[in-house]
Amino acid sequence: MQTTLLGLAIAAIMALVAALAAPLFVDWNKYKPQFEVEASRVVGAPVRVEGALDARLLPAPILRMHKLSVGAPKDPTKLTAGKLDVEFSLGSLLRGEWRATQLSLTGLALDIGLDKDGRIIAPAKGEFNFGELAIDRLDLAGRVTLHDAASGAAHVLDGLDFRGDVRSLGGNLRGEGSFLLRDAKQPFRLALSKAGDNEATRLRLDLDSAAAGSVASSFDGTLAFENRVPRFAGALALGAADEMPWRITARTTLDPSGAAFTQGQLLSGTEATGLKLAGEGALAFKPAKLRVALSAPQLDLDRALAENKTLHGKTPAALLAGAMAVLPTLPWLSQIDVAVDRANVAGHALNGLSVRIEGRDDAWTVGKLALGGPGDSRLTLSGKVTRGSDGERFAGPVSLDASDARAFTEWAFGKSELARALRGNLRLKAAIAFSAHELVLDEMKLDLFGTQLEGRVAQKAKEIDLTLRSPFVDGDKLANLVRESMAWREKAGRALRAQLDFTKAKILGHDIAPLQAELATVADGGPSKRQAFDLKLRRAVVAPWLAPDTAINDVSGRLVVTDDAFALEKFSGKLGAEVVAGNLSLSREGERSLSGNIDVGTLDIRTLVAAMLGADARTATEPLAQGWFGWRGSLAVKADKALLPGGAEVTAVSGALRGDGASLALDDGKASIGGGALSLSGVAQRGAADTAIEASFKLDKADAAALKYRELALPPGQASLRMTLATHGRSATALRNALSGNGVLTLTDAHLPRLAAATFDMVNQASEQPMKNEDLKEAVALALDQAPLAAATADVSFAIKDGRLHADPAAFRTEAAQATISGGYDIPEEQGDLRIAFKATSSALKDAPEIQIFLHGTPQGLTRDVDVAALSSWLSLRAIERETQRLDALEKEGRPQPPKLQPQPQLQQQIQPQPQVQPLPPRDAVAAPAEMSLPPGEVKLPPLDPRRRKAAAPPTTAAPASPPPVTLSPDARVTPLPPPIDIKPAPGALRTPRAPRSSATF
Template sequence: MLGRILVFLGGLLAVVLFSALLIPYFVDWTDFRRDFEDQASRILGKKVVVHGRVEARLLPFPSVTLHDVRAGTDADGSPLIQVARFSMDAELAPFLSGEARIFDMRIEEPKAKIRLLKDGTLDWMRGSRAEIPARTVVLESVQIEGGQIEFIDEQSGRNRVVTGLNADMSANSLAGPWKAEGRAAVDGHPGSFSLSSSEPDYANGRMGLRIRVVPDEHPVEVDLDGAIAATAGKPAYSGSFAFSFREDQKQKQQAGQSLFSSPRTRGSFELTNESVRIPSYRMELGGNENPYVVTGEATLDTGAKPEFLLTADGQQIDVNRFAPPVVQTGKTSRQPTASVRQRIEAFAAMVARIPVPPVPGKASISLPALVSDDTTIRDIRLDVRPDGSGWQVVNAVATLPGRTQLEAKGSLTLLDGPAFNGNLLVASNQPSGLANWLSGSVDPAIRQLNAAGFSADVSLTTLNQRFDNLELAIGDASLKGKLERRSDGKASNLSIDLAGNEIDLDALKALGSLALGDQVGSSVLDHRIDAKFKADRFNMAGVTANHVETAFTMAGGVLSLEKMTAGDIAGAEVKAKGQLQGSLLKYAGKGTVNLHATDMQPFFAMLQQKLPGHPFLSRLAASSPWYANSDLAMDVSVNSENGGANVAVSGTVNGSRLSAVAKMPDFLSITDDTAMSLEGVLKNQSTAILFGQAGLDPLPFDADGEGLLSVKLNGTLGSPVQTDIRFSTERTHFSMIGSFAVAAANFGEGSADLALESADIEPYLIMNAVGLPQLGGGMALKANGKMAVDAQKIAFSALGGQAGGNPFSGSLAFQRAAPHSVTGDLALRTVDLAWLGDAIYGPVIDPETGTLNAKPLAMPAFPQLKASLSLKAESFEAGPFGTVTGLSTKITHDDGNLALDDIAGTFMGGKLTGRLAMSTGEGAGIFRTKIAVNDANPESILWANANGPVATGRVAIDLTAESTGKSVGEILKSAGGSGEVRASGLVLKGLNPGAFPPILQAAEGLQQPIDAPKVRPLVDQSLWQGEIPLGNVALPFTLNGGALHFQNLRAGIDPVTLTGEATVDIAASTVNGDLDLIFNPGTEVVAGAEPSLRLNYNGPLAAPALTTDVSALGNYLSLRAFEKERRRVEAMQASVLEKQRLRRETALYRSQAAERQAEKERVEAEAKAKAEEEARLKAAADERLRQEKEQQERLQQQQQQQQQQQQQQQPVPERQSTPALTVPPTEDAIRQLAPENAPANP
């Protein structure tokens, strides 16, 4: 509605302004008023009439003044808006850009009439829509003086009048936003106001509007911030509001203000003509730091039937803030806790003081909390209606301490004593908190509950309480039934009949005490009780029984258990009946208990949990699987005047026949001097079951036949009791006789004599998971000793006996605390290295193949053992390495690692020292050792020939080795290390250092070719007799791949030098080596060959096979023979050439003689002689050439044959020598003897 008024004024302004601008162009001034009215009516949508004069000018600035302007017409003919005088001044320059800027506007005595029709619409909303250039007009200052607005409400008949309206306004445009500040009076109540608006949202028909109203009559301020809209012609204004009281400076500085001073309210509102609706509000009272807050809603129906509804949800109220200070009357400031009865009586007295209205109605109260002293009641909601002399509780809800929900419906009577009849529900999510509030203390049974509550049809008075259709929830339990307590002021009877899924007797008793108004545990047992319970689960003293049905009465100090059946008490079926009467000083009773259980583990665990802690109970619970299928009968009798308590037990336990009797004269006053006795016998065909029932943890593996276990204890609880424990079968007998403590603090401590004899102890070791290496062959055992047990250790002393024929003695101590380390000393006849290897690596020898095990390593035999022992042994078997006698060492074992330190003993007649370690980890084994042997005789590990051991002397050995592998075979094959053998006085037997000369002499008669078959007999005749004294020799070696490698060995004496190398395979105990004997040839040196023999030893280390390689010696002899033949051929060639020379000389001489003879006959026979000479010379030359050629061919054939023989035997450097002519040429001599040169005959 306010928007319409503002639009009208703005539209009127726009029309006047633009008309003033156009005045100079109008020639007919008489039409100006009419044109102005027409334009204004069209733009505003209402009929506009100017009844007064019009004044306008352009210079020095545009200015227009209108008198008596009226717009619209009401139903009675009066104008809707009437302005006595309207004037404004504008700036000229902005008009050039199409904008109208009004810097001063004055509206005097405006009057507006707003009528709300019966249908709820405004008459202003009817008619044509205004069309104004709202965004081109800027209002810098608008002054309204003497304004009046009349609001006529035809729906309710009530009118409102705003008078004395004076305001200063401004707007950036006619569309807004608008700002205004001023004063006015509403129905004669003056005040100031301010408002601001946003631009209209024509699409949604809304306009933001913020209003601040400050009335003069009340020191309050009201701020409205929302949007005004018209839906279907009906105006509505909604948004948020703030309401606060104004304070002067003195009030702001005043301290200790009242809680109800300076209320501050905020919320939302919806304002229509039909109602004023506040959907939500928040009122804050008091200081800003800790105000009291009230929230709610309010509605004022202003229709034909006015009705007011107000709901208030208050914040927590601390009553102590309004109460006077408490005067302390005692020595302390502690206030006594009020009982349930006192609280109920105080509440009833308070309610009784509230007058009951005589007319019908409804009262509703909602508070988040009410705090008073130790009580905090939360979420209070109470809906009640008056009902005669009391109240009809329609709904009562509250959250009591302990997160307890209380709901009640019914009739509350206040006259003649308070009484309540109706339905009551109490549900607590923290029963301990509720109990502490009600009684000032918390029963332990209630403290364990996470929830508790009940619902019932109740009839409650001060003397009698009856709960019908009772549904009781205690924790997870849900019970149904009834409960009634009746009292005549002297005696009380309590009747209980409950059935459900679970009953907790301790919690039920404690909650019953709360419900009955008694202090916890004070008087429930003072009632005569008649109880029947039936539940799927029954809890009593922390013990849970399933499928329980019981009936009992208690009166006059007599508890009579008519029957009690429990289908499952910790897994056991129990039936009992009996009677107990008297007091703690004088009592008597008897009863029977039958127990049957398939699995005793839950039952023993329950005993361990509920009875005082004792190691026996812990061991019993741990051994519970051996007590399966128990069927026991117990006869119990108690009498303070005759024997105290006696229990006789008989039955079967996991096949064991049990018979036991226990006596305790004074079981109600147990002290250290309390006497006790126990005798028990167990028989079973299975020895494993007997061991398990005795507290051990055996494997399901039987050792012998039927066994008998007996126990006898006799003494007092505070001192060690005489103990006799025996176990026997046909083949095994054990006894332990001594004294041991039975008190929990030192249970089991004492001493005893032990004796054990068994034809075969291995089954018992296997049964008790003692996996000694190399089990399976049976082992007889006979041992005795003494045992002493204290808090730290179990000590065995004076041990003696034999195991498997191996005598032993010593002492051992086992620590009782983890890791249960073992210390002591042992002396044995024999210790086997392979047995120790089995303990770490698993089987060292594969039983299937008899060789080193190639399978993956097994787990150590004693993975958890931590031991440190001093060990002595007459002999220590080291497998292929021999035997060490007189061994002493310190052996340690920890986490699967075994070490022998400070090893000392005798090996091969010498002194052995060192250490050895074996370990496993992550599937791999590790072996380390460092051994030193001094002054040892190696003959025991060397093989022998026809002359005795192959070598004699004394040796010292140093060895350092390490190996890893995933199997025993791999550990040995991957062994690596190094060492040295130092021999002194070393003599090699069976070898002749002077064998070369006889061999050389015998080889003179050999014919080519000279090969091994011809040479070997010569060697065998001369080599194998004698010895080679080598003296001191150092033989270094390396260990690699599980074998000892001797390389580049060299030693010798003058006639012969020895070189060699050898490999000793430790795993296979084999040797493969070569020994080269290189003889000194002296003057018989042959280039390219040397006289040597190779002896090859291959095979088992104890007796390797010997092969002799004589090829090098054969090559030497063959090459030597070849050299001799070559020299013979060269001599023969020289002789042949000499003969040829002489032959040529003879021929020459004869030719010369013939020539001289022919000279004489030359004349006669010159031609014939010449021809004959030429023929002769030619023949002689041919003959000479033929002979030389034949000789060359013969020599070449001999050389080729010798080369072929040498290649077949052993190639030797060929040294060719061409036959040389030893006779100098005789050409000159021959030429001198020629016939033509012969001297003339005298």
């Protein structure tokens, strides 16, 4: 060996001298046969260099070969390389040592394996002593194929990349690298060293975790070759660091026939608090199968997860789904049995927990999972766990029988309103499939509180598919379940496809028989992210949400689901007897908002407003419900007509309802009533203590008679209105009682009914023939009813405060008469009170007092009261004045004066309130003739003129003499006295005040 090394050193020196002398003229390819012969002798297998060969001595000896192969072409094991670069240490060569500064082998393809007897077969069988070889840096890149001649199997470690070193004096090898395992890079570390004086080699191989959740393994022991049969004995460790880390350790013996595991331990979690199971197992290679048996008398899962922030507090259902993700992937058939006498899970003790799982490649099968849980429940589950690109998926039959559905549901899925509402038994049989992205219950038979359901439930990605059948569904019992399910669906933003076929259903106390509806996906040529469905709803009663006995029938449309919204496009159907159509869009991202447009035949404004404010299902004094508050979006509404409270109708209705979560607003509201244009806007704000509403109205040139409330209506003519309203309160009653605002009503060409201007002509005629008060009142009332008062225009200003409307006096004037109207309306009490002062404006009667007309009552009708007291007094005084004037005329003409009669007590009582009447003079002041002849039928009032009386003589001490008797001729006629003056108090002065009304205070 020394001679050979010395010769090689001398040859190297000579080659160095030759290279220095004429390096450009050295053709190293001439020496390829010599290199191949020498290399074949050293390696012990044919060596062939098909590519170029190059070498140099300075500055360091380098040998480079291209397309190198070791082994015969038909050998089962061989080595090929695209390029081999070796850089030697010149100093070590001169000292007789084989030391390579760097050895790089790229494009490596190494085939190695076991023969039928389990012995190692390799391409190199030479006598080269690798113990005398040292490599400072070893780089390998390529692939290694492991062959098993007994089974004919081959395992390829592709993408091999190794960097390490080989030390002399024992041939120690160490380094690290990676290879591809199932298309994933698998790092590893390798260390080989002499175990002692024997032929055994100390081996440590660590397969590191390339990513979180991947399995890491470690082999630490001795590797010996007995008759070229490898045998390993040492410790095996497997583990993964994930949300729920686990580790398996065992004493292992490994040879070509299989492996045996003793003193095994499985740890899930941390060392101090994790779950520990003991067991043993065996792995056979022919055929490949792993059997493991694990057991524990007691496991405390709650304690194990207490320190895990990710898993602590999760429900058993979530833990079961997560457990599938941590099952290691094994390349052979596996069977694992687990038996636990008692396990604490989610605060409850499980009895008789037993699990058998079987795995092959990337699939696991749950042979059986059985446990006894809370609520006297028994759960059995079996099926297959498979892995795909989207994670793990389990599928198989499930059976659940629980006497206390509430206890089991709270344990399995966590406490909730749904769980608290579950009372009674629960039985379920179905073929279940679930993963992180789906949940399917197929061939389902569910008995829930006496309600039997059959069909299929599937939640996949962003879609829920329901097919449910039942002879009877009590929705009231399942209300919490439905509500929680809908909340979960909305929160997750999932689309829904459902087929419902209920022979009879009860929802919120209403019977629906039958209820049939379906949603079907269709392709409408939209973008790929657009999902479209055909919606068909044959019949559904929606009385709890709209009005009693209101049903939705024959609704069809296009339901479109996108990343941003759910849209119901071009839908049409019937809401009760009314046809509805439009488009709706419900956003899916961020804050939920519903927008679109609706066209309807007839709108009931009272019902719509009550539903919006949350007053539709409550008494007037109860606090308002949620109503539409919380809704966001904008909804354009059109209607052929709308019914107003009180019976009035508007047509051509349009507007936009808008919600921002805390308020509801009507923008650009328009309608037509009585041929006039109505515009309105308003906003309702929901606060912490109450609801505040503000609204404004504008009406131009409408037929006044169309503005009515029940039996009340404005008089014929043309009406324009400006009005603002505001209120606040917690209930409908409080909103009504706190109503305030103001406005102006303009009436043009108004015809005020039962206010005939000719009434004063009748009064003028009646002054010639005095009547009693009652007769005059009746005559005036009849005259008023003969015709309306036609006024050109008038403005009625009004104000509303605390639910009471007060109208300022408004004058309606014509050439003949004027009506001044004032009054008010008590909205909470529904009581109206109007006062009309009717006065003549013509020259003949312009000084006459007003006729007072009072209207009071309810919207069903007003009662009229005509007050003619002032008019009657005026007429009496006017008659007196007219008669006085007549007497003055007679005196001037020289006619005899009528006898001065003593006024009758009745007349004196009638005229006593008049200030101009003086006391009568003594009888002896004016001598009355014994007989007097009166003109025929002319005088109708008392004969004395109070203004003409002379002053009385001063009284004397003597008693006055008795007046002489007045003697009238038989033909004399005495004018009768006028009727007594009935003086009434001023209107409203003595009216009994109304008792204060009671109202709720919030």
